[in-house]
Amino acid sequence: MNKQNFVTIFLLNCISSLLCAQDSAVRIDNKEITLLDNSYTFKDTTQKIFLKNNQSEVWNLRQEITKLHFDHCNHNELNILLYSDTTGEIPFVQIITGTSLLKIDSTIISIEKSYSKKLKPVLFEGSLQRSLIYVKYMFHYRKKEEDLARTNGNYNETEVMRMFGTAIGNNETNECDDDAIFYDAGVKCFQQEDFSKAIYNFNQAVEANPWDWDAVYNLGLSYQKTDKLKKACDCFSKGIEAGDIIAVQAYNQFCSEMNNK
Secondary structure, three states, X not given: OOHHHHHHHXXXXXXXXXXXXXXXXXXXXXXXXXXXXXXXXXXXXXXXXHHHHOHHHHHHHXXXXXXXXXXXXXXXXXXXXEEEOOOOOOOEEEEEEOOOOHHHHHHHHHHHHOOOOOOOOEEEOOEEEOEEEEEEEEOOOHHHHHHHHHOOOOHHHXXXXXXXXXXXXXXXXXXXHHHHHHHHHHHHHHHOOOHHHHHHHHHHHXXXXXXXXXHHHHHHHHHHHOOOHHHHHHHHHHHHHHOOHHHHHHHHHHOHHHHHO
């Protein structure tokens, strides 16, 4: 092979590699996402068609995810990328913004994949499409979730109900506000090494929002600082059950020796 042919082939390979690299990522919702399969494409039009044709199924998916034990207050937005093929199969699911709990995120992927064949594929310009579907789920405090369930996800009707309740004097409180107030107070007390008050505040935060695994973890650390190791390990164990990685690390550090006694 002469030098000129070698250079030509080298340049073609470089161009091909660059094009493939570009195709393997897509920008959606100001996020650069590396694709698992670049034969699927994202278009606003096909996204709208999919969501319109599968409105009921997408809502049912959300409601199944709502039942999982993750923190709706502090992880209230999940962003998920579905790969919808031409048969309605969902071979791949990517968690773009998750719950921070690997076990829960893995369950979410399984739930999404279980809707294969239940979801209608995208028919666009006379042909079925291999489409990327970007789904954004928003979660809320308990009372609003209950109201949304009553209206089958009708946010406008839910908001009208809330405004009517406020007008007649039903000023609702919610666990997310209470959780935030007590959690911040607990962190401040912990930093000041006032661990008794930290325990009180983190307990109040957990009582308001039992799925605030950061509060559960910090409660465990506060107990550990006051030599209440059994209570600390109980907190870390709860975090482990939910899939909280830092709870695993704390349990291994503080609790393994206790269990060996």
